Amino acid sequence: MRASDRAYAALRDDIIEWRLLPGTVLAEVEQSERLGISRTPLREALSRLTAEGLTTTAGSRGVVVTDISLEDIDELFELRETLEGKAAALAAERGDPATFEQLRLELLQAPELINGGGPGLHAYYELAGRLDAAIDAAISNSYLAQAMRSLRVHLVRVRRLAADDARRLTAAAAEHAAIAEAIAAGNPRLAEAATTVHLHRSLSHVKVTHTPH
Template identity: 60%
Template sequence: MRASDRAYSLLRSDIVEWRLAPGDLLAEVEQSARLGVSRTPLREALSRLVAEGLAAPAGRGVVVSAISLDAVTDLFEVRLPLECAAVRLAAHRGDPALFTALAEEFAAAGRLIEDDDGGQDAYYALVARLDREIDDAARNPYLLQAQKPIRTHLARVRRLARDNPRRLLASAREHEQIALALGAGNAELAEASMRVHLHNSLQHLRSPLTGDHDTHHREEHHG
């Protein structure tokens, strides 16, 4: 792997996983030393991150980009038609038994969500499996390519709202309905279920940006 590719991959992971937070300065000298690369490949990596919107120029340097209410809304405006197209194709082209089995896993996902020892990570892995199976069933490389940058930003935004069990349980039920519709080969129901899920996800992700999430978080732990 080229040095610039390695630096890009490591920085991208740090940004998505919030080891580098919005506004953090990506200083060339510091990051070169930390990542073990020279400044030329680091600059290439930073340029790619800026192009993706994960970093932004600031004065004479580069910082991790901010996440705003407008950005989250814009993200979902693009995500909605792509995800709906994917589930419609998957309903027609996918393996019904595979999606029915995934629906059963989502029906039992409450045990994962309530497990304090890595349960939420296991739940997100289940969601990622459903995404991959929808992608594979849709069999449209152009659609997949269009979704990649959206999912990168979405993974980062999810960390912002991290993440009350009540919403995760509702999300599991929503994913179960999507998987059941795909298992039945019902494209209209799959799309409708996806629209409901994305609407609810957007409202949840917007709440920490408008201040509602902090209030809700306090009520959950002190109410």
């Protein structure tokens, strides 16, 4: 693996996991020494991060970690609703029903995973990821998939803010199952509506757990 890839992955993780807080300046020499590489691959990594919006170039002060405010979260979810709603509708039109029926059945079992503790929790996140991947594959639209991928980077960052308690995750699993069911049934409007409902509930949850900080 290239040094620039490692630097990119390391910095991306540090930002997403909030080890590098918003406003932190990422000086080239400092970071290149920290990561044990030279400035050239580091610049490549910073360039990619900036393209994704995780960092911004602040004039001649180098690049700084982008801030995420509450208004940003609203905007983020507004775009997310648009893209994922469309994606769910397209998946209902073009996807393979059997795939989503299978996912629906697995999602119905999710509460057991969630209440099962650590490894079960990880298994649930993996299952939710499989649903996302299945939708991505079903829409057969690389531009839309690309737009959703670039959005998910920011979403993971937001998700780290909210404490994902078991109650919310159980409800989310049921909402995911409803989406999978609508897609499996080949009902685009229902799939879009189910996605809208799910995203609004997620946003409410994030806001409730985050505002009293």
